[in-house]
Amino acid sequence: MDPPVVPADRLGGWRRVAETTDRPFVAGPVSVTASTVRYERSDAPGPRPFCFASRLRIRPETAPNVALTRLVERRAREGFRDRLAERDVEAVERRGDREIAIDDPDASRATLWTFRGDCRTDAADGRDGEGAGAVPVEALLAVWATDEYFLAGGAYPLDAGAYSDGRGPADARRELLGIVRGVRPPARGANRDGNE
Template sequence: MVTAPDYPSVPAEKLAGWELVEESVETLFQLPAVRVVGATRQYEDEQLRTAVRDASDGEIDHRWRFFAATRLGFDPMLPPGTMPSMILPTMRSEAKKTFKKRLQSRGVEDIERGRRERVRIRSGKRARLIRYNGVDPVAGGVPVTGWVGVWNDGTDFFVVTGGYPARPLSEALDLEESADGLDRTGNEAQGEFLDMLRDVQ
């Protein structure tokens, strides 16, 4: 049995307002001769949740933004000489399936796959990201965006996912207040997500 992978980390300064809601180590999927194990940390934006709850006089209490980082391990270990490029396509395929199911479990509807992007992370490697668009049915429907990114930093494989409202919640929920992130645009939320993703290690 391979030693479980270490949990990935995100710099503390990037997590202001976020809450670690779950840590888990579990088998993510099975390849023909290898079991893929993931050590995952999941975060929720509690600051935004509180802001919406306060601005709606307690009528809307919902988790709006999430971020999750996973470091992968293999049982048994990958054979010597296995190149990341040999298994990254399989990692991406499985990550996409799992992420779509996660969006569905959060209640997101009308999920459609969007564009792909490549982002350079702090190590200098590139992560390939795939965007998903959907609708969170809470309060009549709020458009949301989700991303799943997969990469190898030369040693470890990582999967990072995240999701956020695609419109300012002050507009989508018709809230008068715009403090504490209620006026955050989809582009601003995307920038914050990518900034966190780049620092995962």
């Protein structure tokens, strides 16, 4: 199963760091397979902003519905917290949720959650002369459906010192939201960078 497409024109300064397919959920005859692509900003010191997009396949095949959407959303939030923990983000707090439009005209509105936490850092993270400490980060997670479910999101530092060239956290948030909104199902004949 191919991962979703992230349009190449929204990935300036980002590099693909992983593409995985795994089975995050199995309960009796029901299973969920997730195909995920992950990117990091190539021009940022630690902690590096990252983003990801996942496409879910549920077996036995089931059309999106209210109960299933609630389950997918709950499991997605739990999995996202695990993903943040793997990236040394601690003390994660949910800061709110809202609906956003996705660029795909066949998609439902996405539920977007905002989280905040602290990323442990050390001198090896490439921050100018700083020793161990914590950098506040904001993380976003969106879940929506077409005829299948999609997840997308990422995180970025809230510390202005983590940015160069006049960029800041507000720019990082706008950029991440643009990437999330641009995620779409893979199209026949499309290559892995989102170009057809």
